[in-house]
Amino acid sequence: MRRRWILLCCLLVVAGCKKHREEASAVPEQALIPTTAPEEFGPRSADVQYISVDFAKAFSERGGALFIDVRGDHVFDMEHIRGAVSMPLQDILNGRLPDVPKDTLIIAYCGCPHSMSSAAAEYLQKRGFTNVYVLDEGFYEWKERGYPVEGRADADQQLQRMSIVGQAPGLAPGTPVYASEPRTGQLEASEIRDDGTYEMHLPFYGLAAGVTIEVSAGDRSAVVPFAPGVTVQVTLGPPAVPTAKSGKSR
Structure with a gap:
């Protein structure tokens, strides 16, 4: 009887953790930028989904998302979104993939503001990642709004x-x-x-x-x-x- 009780508790904990992870990685519809929206930050691909910097910041603060910087290691070392990891676009196109579950919320960003990150997101989707988004306005708009970045003190x-x-x-x-x-x-x-x-x-x-x-x-x-x-x-x-x-x- 005691073993059954322990097993039941373990199953409830696992289910609770899974539900929490799914809720943490759920992107509300209002966070998405329609492909047909005015192209203030450049043309968008119809094959990927775009998320605004304001909603992306919320995920950055509460966790539950992996931010990948596709601009390149030199630029990443200068400054990047706090907590992001560097995955240069060319590395991704050469087969380097994030070492996370395929349903992890991934937010890709670059600085152009989203041409390279769109290409990265398309490739990751083709490789089976199911929860990939592109930061619509790009890194420099994130920085302009005073959202958290880290890197070298002399970056500016x-x-x-x-x-x-x-x-x-x-x-x-x-x-x-x-x-x-x-x-x-x-x-x-x-x-x-x-x-x-x-x-x-x-x-x-x-x-x-x-x-x-x-x-x-x-x-x-x-x-x-x-x-x-x-x-x-x-x-x-x-x-x-x-x-x-x-x-x-x-």
Whole structure:
């Protein structure tokens, strides 16, 4: 009889813990950003769900969610959402997965504000994770609102911004556009709009003016010097086709 009582108590505790975890990871409908909402923070993918920074902060405070920062280790070390873990987008696309149950509430974020985190969320969903969301406004809006971050004390002094706008004639809408600094691995992303244009904002840390920034989309690429506080135009045209040299036969 005593054994049955102990077993019953154990089952009740397990059931209670499971219910608490499910409640802690339940995202209310009002927390979600409709895909059709005004694109104040850039285009959204129809394949993932977006959550506002205000509701995400509530999960950060009470626990029950895993925040993953997909921007890259260098940027993560500078500053990140308190309690987040670094999982660079390229690592995820190469098969690195969170070591948590597949139904864990995961909130992915980047700084662009959600191009890279959307790609990460789509990949995680394809690998069986069932409770993945994207921070709609991105890391820097989280920080602007005074929500908790951690990292280096001099992060604000190290942070500099540059914008890139341009066209990519002939590339399909939705094609990812990347801007990277190879030495530190800092990376930001955007995508081609329906009219063939794109726009990127690069919040990079610790770069001197003139450092090479690589811009790429599909099989196209260009390089520009880093110019803090400046907006530059970069057209990603088709790759040059080598011409055959004619020579006289002997």
